[in-house]
Amino acid sequence: MTVPRFRPILDSLPGYRATEGVYDKEPARPLSANESPDDPLPGVIEAIGAAGALAHRYPDPQCTDLTRAIARRHGVGPETVLVGAGSVALLQALVVAVAEPSAEIVFPWLSFELYPPLAQLAGLRPVAVPLDRYHNDLRAMADRVTDDTGLVVVCNPNNPTGTVVGKRDLRAFLDRVPPTCPVVLDEAYYEYVRTPDTCSGLSLLRTYPNLVVTRTFSKAYGLAALRVGYLIGSQDIVDTLAKVRLAYSVSAVAQVAGLAALDLEDQLRERVDATVAERTRIREALLAGGLKVPDNHSNFVWLPLGEDAAGFGGHCTDAGIAVRTYDGEGVRVSVGSPEDNDAFLACAAAWSPASNLSGHRAGVRSTACIPQ
Template sequence: MGETAGPSHAATRGLSRNESPHDPLPDIVASVAAGGRDVNRYPDPACTDLILALADRHGVEADRVAVGAGSCALLQSLFQLAGSGATAVYAWRSFEYYPVLADQLGVRSERVPLVDDTHDLTAMADRITATTRLVVICNPNNPTGTLVGPEQLRAFLDRTPPTCLVALDEAYFEYVDEPAGAGGLALCDRYPNLVVLRTFSKAYGLAGLRVGYLVGAPHVVASLREMALPYAVSGPAQRTAIAALGVEEVLLTRARETIAERTRVRAALLADGFAVPVSQANFVWLGLGEDAGPFGRWCARAGVETRVFDGDGVRVSIGSPADNDAFLAAVRRWRIRRAAELLTTGTVG
């Protein structure tokens, strides 16, 4: 049967980029507008006020905080710090930018397969050698949404030599609702080779402004600051990130609304017969294998944009309730089509 998902939609529902579905708060809009009054001036290259605000928020000294143009910029610096010819260990599948950065900077990648869509930290520790200078752990993992808890992280860090930097990429931390998901910041004092990355792009809704930060040991932060491009974080971005910290409770309430929608969407997918790992991020993962491409194209024809990893799976961001309903409606039509195929051909393909 042909892939006909129903009438085409003029407006596509974007569920592919893990963005916040909520419109910016008035305080955020006002901060962006105010920042526009001095765009003829260079921003503070040291991001002083933002670093002080983040240090206060997390109860650490300012020399333990680095700011970058999104957490991706800080990840790039970490791979650069590892050095050409070194090895980086990370899970796969995980954030697709890791191998890109490694290849660009001449760092060899050691990819360790996920087990049940989750990091296999024991296997990752086994792959650390004398040339390993960086381990990246995406937690919750992108694109599967799975989480490793503090006890697992401590066991891993106990096995990691101090010459190897461990980067805990917590871009989706604000969407974690498991009791075990306390985050990695509490471990930084005990493990000076641990750094934790966070971002304002997801739960804080500032994806278009590009602001991320890292918390780690002062000597690591000092190296990252030396490597940073000057003026990389714009003045409006710095100002608005501070404003976002001021309305954090409202933004985290919105994150809890996304968590509720995530639970609803996953329950509906499970009821439709999909295998969906428990997600602690603002997306869900469908490990569809060879059906990933056809499913993604089906959703696109229904006006729903998803993130397709051909031959592997489909990641679906949690959007507004209406966006999510449109996605679930497309899923139901997909299941009906597949059932009809099975009846007419005896196979599903």
């Protein structure tokens, strides 16, 4: 039978799929997607409801009000801010903007699982640099930058390991990257960082004009369902990427919800602090139970279980708990409500490798698209 012809690269790319059980009729405890466990604040809900009355109108394609509010929040000019349908959509715009036949993209690995497919779909050659004890190896990444490097991505805190790089190491790294090569700091989880020696890339933008910082409203701000994020960089970069960003991609509902969330930051910060406290409690309990858990600075914990990852992930799935399993690497567990966290800790305490080698591979993520 004759079938339509598509790019050969699509044959080797696994499609993104959610963790098993999350969207069942009776959903599992949602500890796989790093979402906020808290319901939206009343002010956000009211703003969403009001925006729904204008569902028959297109949203502002420039996201003017939200752009200005973000600029005020970070003390930058609105011309340096670009809003998009989640930070991953803006990362895709960056990848497309630098895509040339010979271009490469350098990123850490293991890291955010969409880096490789975004690169390959745009025609960039992925250059995955192994982590060093769960951390971004910035020296090794700088060593891999060549004249063909079109983009460098650093996930800080790193997803899924939750580790961070310090200010001194970050500056030393940026000093080594040619100023003609854009560097993206993916700071989707930065609101959860509590280490004094770690700085946001926002404080370095004036020193490094090739630097871009991406942020999201999906995590700490609790707007994952609405798909809204932003990047901050030089006006030249923002003007260029605005040509690539899909028009009308940020809904009016998402824009007003983002505005409302920025106005409620004090209350949201309290929720983030509670998540950080739960993160500490979970890690300490897992360590006390004999599991290895790296020091973490996000809203999840990482269990580097290696070949036991699939067994542990299946054990959690059987217990009605959705976690994110990386086959052969480890398991990422989001910080949820105290009740969901208690259920996970009880599940973890009942697990042992010897008794859970049933071959259950639910929720396992394929690594077929990852360059070796």
